[in-house]
Amino acid sequence: MTNLPLWLIPLFPLLGTILLGTIAVVSSGSKKGAAENIVGGLAVIFPAMSFACVTVLACGMPESGIRETLCNWIDFPLLHVDIGFLFDGLSRIMLLFVTGIGTLIALYSIGYMHGDRGFARFFAYINLFLFSMIVLVLSDNLLLTFFGWEGVGLCSYLLIGFWNKDLKNCKAANKAFIVNRVGDIGFLLGMLCLLSIGGAAVLNYDIFNQFMQMILNGGHLDLVFTLLTLTGVLFFVGCTGKSAQIPLLTWLPDAMAGPTPVSALIHAATMVTSGVYLVARMGKMFCMLPEVLLLIAFVGMFTALWAAITGLFQNDIKKVLAYSTISQLGYMFMAAGVCAFDASIFHVFTHAFFKAALFLGAGAVIHSLAGEQDMRKMGGLLKKTPVTACVMIFAFFAIVGFPGFAGFWSKDLILEKLVSNGPVIAMPFALGGSVNVPVGMILYVVGLATAVITAVYMGRLIIMTFFGEYRGSKESEAHIHEAPAVMLIPMVVLTFGSIFAGYLWADMIGITFFKDSLAAALGGAEAVGESILSVHHVNPVLFAVLGTLAALLGMFIAWRVYANKKIPTPKDSGAPEGSAAAWTFVWDYIHVGFVFPVRVIAWICDVVVDKFLQAFQWTLGAIGEILGDGASTFQVRRVRLQLALSITGVALIVLVALFAEGIVGIPDFVFKLIDSVKSLLGRVI
């Protein structure tokens, strides 16, 4: 069974896109739109088939992975790129949850998007997104990954601005796209740097790994260290864009303007983790660059803390989750920053389940409240929507790291790795001497504090939504209803995931299945990183206890602060605010600082340079027109004249060849001719 070709995996969503896109275009003219049953069925069947392919392949995958080249893509003397796929431990895990959760969320969306005018269009985008994401993950070279990278960015844009009647949504979509483009520049420049170090072949991951190994074995690291560091930083800039890290994090809260299933799929479970994936994929390079690793770890740390604090003050249920996503992504980068790539991918994996469950739960809440997203107008939904509440509460336990749930295993693993792998850096004083800074401990303490805050803001969300009294208007209360089964089934499945996914790597009870499955893909990089970072082993139980205490403490604080507190009646609208996300204003202002000079330059170009160019263009254009007139008059209708003209032409060419002593001499002859004409003119004047 394992001889399934790899290209089947991206093929299905692509077919789905084409089919659904056609349906969307064809039905756009009709009053009723396409039949939802058919469209919904198609929208789920393609990702499901893709998931089935992945599952079959995943079961029979050899240790070293499957490699397949479909065909050639770019063939220049300098650049040879194939459309090729690499299915190894890393892409297997990513693909399993991308296609699996993608299928579930497509199913959920049938219920959520029911009655929407753009039903078919929505699913066409979702399929296109899955196609791009699969290409991103499955590709065997950086350029094809970049293709997928851009593809998911485009789909994110399309889906954030899905309800494009509202200008706010369009602005949010624009912002997401533009901020992502800033990161993409990093990716592109990173590829260029890499090219300049190792040539075009290095873009292929296998060759990339061999190349890095060669540098390491041969001791050539000093030669390329500066350029390689630059490459690492540039790639990381690309990752900060896609994975919403400082400083490019502002787009993700705004991205919540899109439909909730989109937020769950793209802006929580899959796309935003592609930055983490890329770092892990290029782990062989990052593990040799301690400075870049430090940068990654600290950016991750600050992002995690910042986003968690910001999450405390949000009133929009989806924005809380958005900040929580940013914060969790911060954890993943912290892990990557200490070379624990497998731990970060493990957190990507578990996070995908519980965050998708949380988002889908939030979507169900919003659905039941007819579009209300402001938590201040919710409350007491536990009795009205019990299934949704259970899903959310289980996912809540997972995200805060309650013992036994998925987040407990992955988050504590990260915290443990921070201490065990964390480097100790000698910091020189200004006056002389130096002190050893235990970076690992700093990361750990901040990480633990963030875990407490996580429990607080998530507790706040749960309490404000499900407990207490309903604070909305009376007439809306009557309409509250549980979501339909088509939405509940994916939620329940994901809840099981967010409870049990963690047991794939439960170190304390001796399960390392997840780690082993990634060992072939990531083990090499980690071994190198650990040798550089001087790992010391620590007792995992201690961390588990501390992590649990942090979660309990956070939940306790949330209970004390929010359970009995009177919630203020909302003054402002809780709806997504388009381009100005509350509480990220600092970063937004920093962005403006970069945008302003560009605007000045644009103004100068528009007003000054353009005028000059236009004058120049008009002159040239006039000359061209006059010449054109000349060429048209040259065209005669009489055959006699035409023939005469042509034969004169032949005669001229023969004469020129004769005088120039062969055809080779023509250029010389022409130059001579020009010279003689010049001298003739000179004499006349």
Place this chain on the structure above:
Amino acid sequence: MFDFSTSHFLIPDLLLLIFPFIVIGSRLFCNAQSKMPWRIANFGFIAIFILLNFIPLASGEGRFFISNWRIDDFGVLMREVLLVSAILGMWFAKDYFEHGADGKPQMHQIAEFIGAIAFATFGGVTVVSACDMLTFFLGLEIATIPMYALTAWNKKDQLGSEAATKYILMGSVATAFELFGFSYLYGFAGSLHFSEIQTAVASGTSPLLWVAVLFLFCGIGFKLTLFPFYTWAPDVYEGAPTPVTAVLSVTSKATAIAFLVVLVFGPLAPIQEQIAPLIALLAGTTLFVGNLGALKQSRLRRFMAYSSIAQAGYIMVALLGPAATAKTAIIYYLFVYAVSNYLAFFVFGIIGHHREETFASLRGLSKQNPSLAISLAISMFSLAGIPPLAGFFGKFHLFYSGASTGHYMLVAFAVLNNVLALFYYIQLIKSAWVDEPDGHLTPLRLTRRQRAVIVALSIAVVALGFLPFLSNNIVAGFSF
């Protein structure tokens, strides 16, 4: 897929030779209104095209049959270009047999029309397969003579007859030049066979050879509408029925350029460097004059004539490069050019069925029929070479080929000329998108065939730019 051994490579050629006889012969057995010949023609052309795609590429020297028939990679791909052109031309022509257009009466005898196109295609195939001068010359003539007949297909149209007369006169002169050149080449080498001519050329030149080369280039210059031999083209393109103009601008041009490729990279390969200035001179002047001429046109077909003159100049630029690069670039560009050109002609044809074929008729097209206006814009931008459309990559490869042997001046000149080209192509788009219609617009009706072909061609123009299949033959190249 199924096994397609070497000796079977000849099958498509043989089929193509028999095919026109079958199409024309089928008329004897059915009445005038019967659709039989049309169906046979469709089936035959498409079957041959599909068969061609089973021939694997990357075969080096190619395979020889009876010493003067060679099938190599270039030949196979050229066959595909020619067949694509023939199929599209046939589909395009079909409507002109149902009702008149552009002030000309309805055409008759579709079976013979398709037969003539098939003969011309076979002529092109002969040119790319030839291994000696006799076959080579015959191929060129087989490709040209049906064109004379096609130009005058509309017997009741005086302009058409005038155009055909002009075409025959100019064509005969061209043939005379070529024969003269061939005879001198024979005199120089003492053999008809290409490989022996090549050996003779490699061993030293003489004035005899230069005269031969000059006359050969001048002769083909007529067919390829190079400056100063292009003067017949605008008149013939305008006088001929529109589908014939389309076939002329693609099949005839492709045959002529294939003739040059075979010549320059075959028998004349040893002196390619020495004749480079001649090629550069012809290419540079042709594209300049073609672009200038197109600036002030108001009739669509005349406009397309000048546009195709300029395109011939661009293709000539690639001839300066090394053999493999040049051949790849030319094949790719011909594919792209065929698709873009036919797309433009299809749009013009639909307009021409209801109005005059002038720029003014395009006015208000974007409001009246947006999809047609989009297709027009796609084809024009592709012809002008705007990324990411196929035309851009085509031109890129042409220029790359020219630049790889150091002809930077010419390439720079050609690129600058592209600005001129962009100007007049955008003029056309402007009339379709910006200019307000004056008064009442006759409604445009599209048949299902027209709609399907226009959609397919538009997608092809966009997709050909980045689809990677051209390094492999479509079916044989993929390893499923």
